[in-house]
Amino acid sequence: GQQVMQIPQYQHVQEGEDFTTYCNSSTTLSNIQWYKQRPGGHPVFLIQLVKSGEVKKQKRLTFQFGEAKKNSSLHITATQTTDVGTYFCAGSLVAAAGNKLTFGGGTRVLVKP
Amino acid sequence: DGGITQSPKYLFRKEGQNVTLSCEQNLNHDAMYWYRQDPGQGLRLIYYSQIVNDFQKGDIAEGYSVSREKKESFPLTVTSAQKNPTAFYLCASSSGSRVSTEAFFGQGTRLTVV
Numbered sequence: 001g002q003q004v005m006q007i008p009q010y011q012h013v014q015e016g017e018d019f020t021t022y023c024n025s026s027t028t029l030s031n032i033q034w035y036k037q038r039p040g041g042h043p044v045f046l047i048q049l050v051k052s053g054e055v056k057k058q059k060r061l062t063f064q065f066g067e068a069k070k071n072s073s074l075h076i077t078a079t080q081t082t083d084v085g086t087y088f089c090a091g092s093l094v095a096a097a098g099n100k101l102t103f104g105g106g107t108r109v110l111v112k113p
Numbered sequence: 114d115g116g117i118t119q120s121p122k123y124l125f126r127k128e129g130q131n132v133t134l135s136c137e138q139n140l141n142h143d144a145m146y147w148y149r150q151d152p153g154q155g156l157r158l159i160y161y162s163q164i165v166n167d168f169q170k171g172d173i174a175e176g177y178s179v180s181r182e183k184k185e186s187f188p189l190t191v192t193s194a195q196k197n198p199t200a201f202y203l204c205a206s207s208s209g210s211r212v213s214t215e216a217f218f219g220q221g222t223r224l225t226v227v
Binding site: 006033035042043044045048088090100101102103104105106108 | 146148153154155156157158161169171172203205207214215216217218219220221
C-alpha cells in the first residue's frame, strides 16, 4: 500500500537557525498537504501543493513539491519558539475507491532558546 | 459556529467492551476520515468515507467499524477485537471527493482501555 515517510523524526533547533524536513512517498501523489500539530493539540492545515515542482511560501516557511510528485520538503528559516510542534506531510492519492489521505510519521521540532 | 466535533474528549472503558466514538461536522463536507495516533507517532488511517452510505478501509481497519448514514456524522466503533485500543483518535473532514482539499480535524478523543 501507499507509504509516506518523513525525516528526520526529531529536529532540535537553536532559535534563529534554519532547518528542513523531508517527505517521501512510495507512489506518485495527486497532491501533498502539510499540517502542524502543537503539543496536546490536533493537526492544523498549513498548505497544499498540487503541481510538479511547485514552491509556496508562508512567511518563514517554504514548501516544495518534487518534480516527480513523490517527495516534498518544508524549510523554516530563523526558527522561533512558536515553531515548536510536529509537522506532518499528507499525501493524497486519488483512486477508484476515492481520495485517500495518508500521513507521514511527522517531524517533532524542539526549539532551544 | 462551523466545525467538526468529537465527543467525548476522554473515554475510559474496560477491556472486552465495544465503544463508539462520535464525530459530527456541520461544514457540509463530503469526505470524512478516522485516524489513530499513538504517543509520539504519526497518524494512521483507520477508515474513510467519500459519500453517505459508503466507506473504505484504511491501513489499520482491523478491530474497528464505522457507519455513514448521514453526511454530518461518521461514528467509529472500537470493538473488543482491537488488540491495543488505547490511543488518541482523530476525526477529520474535507470538502473534496475526487479532488483533495484541506482536512479539518476535531479535538480528538483519548481512549483508555483498562
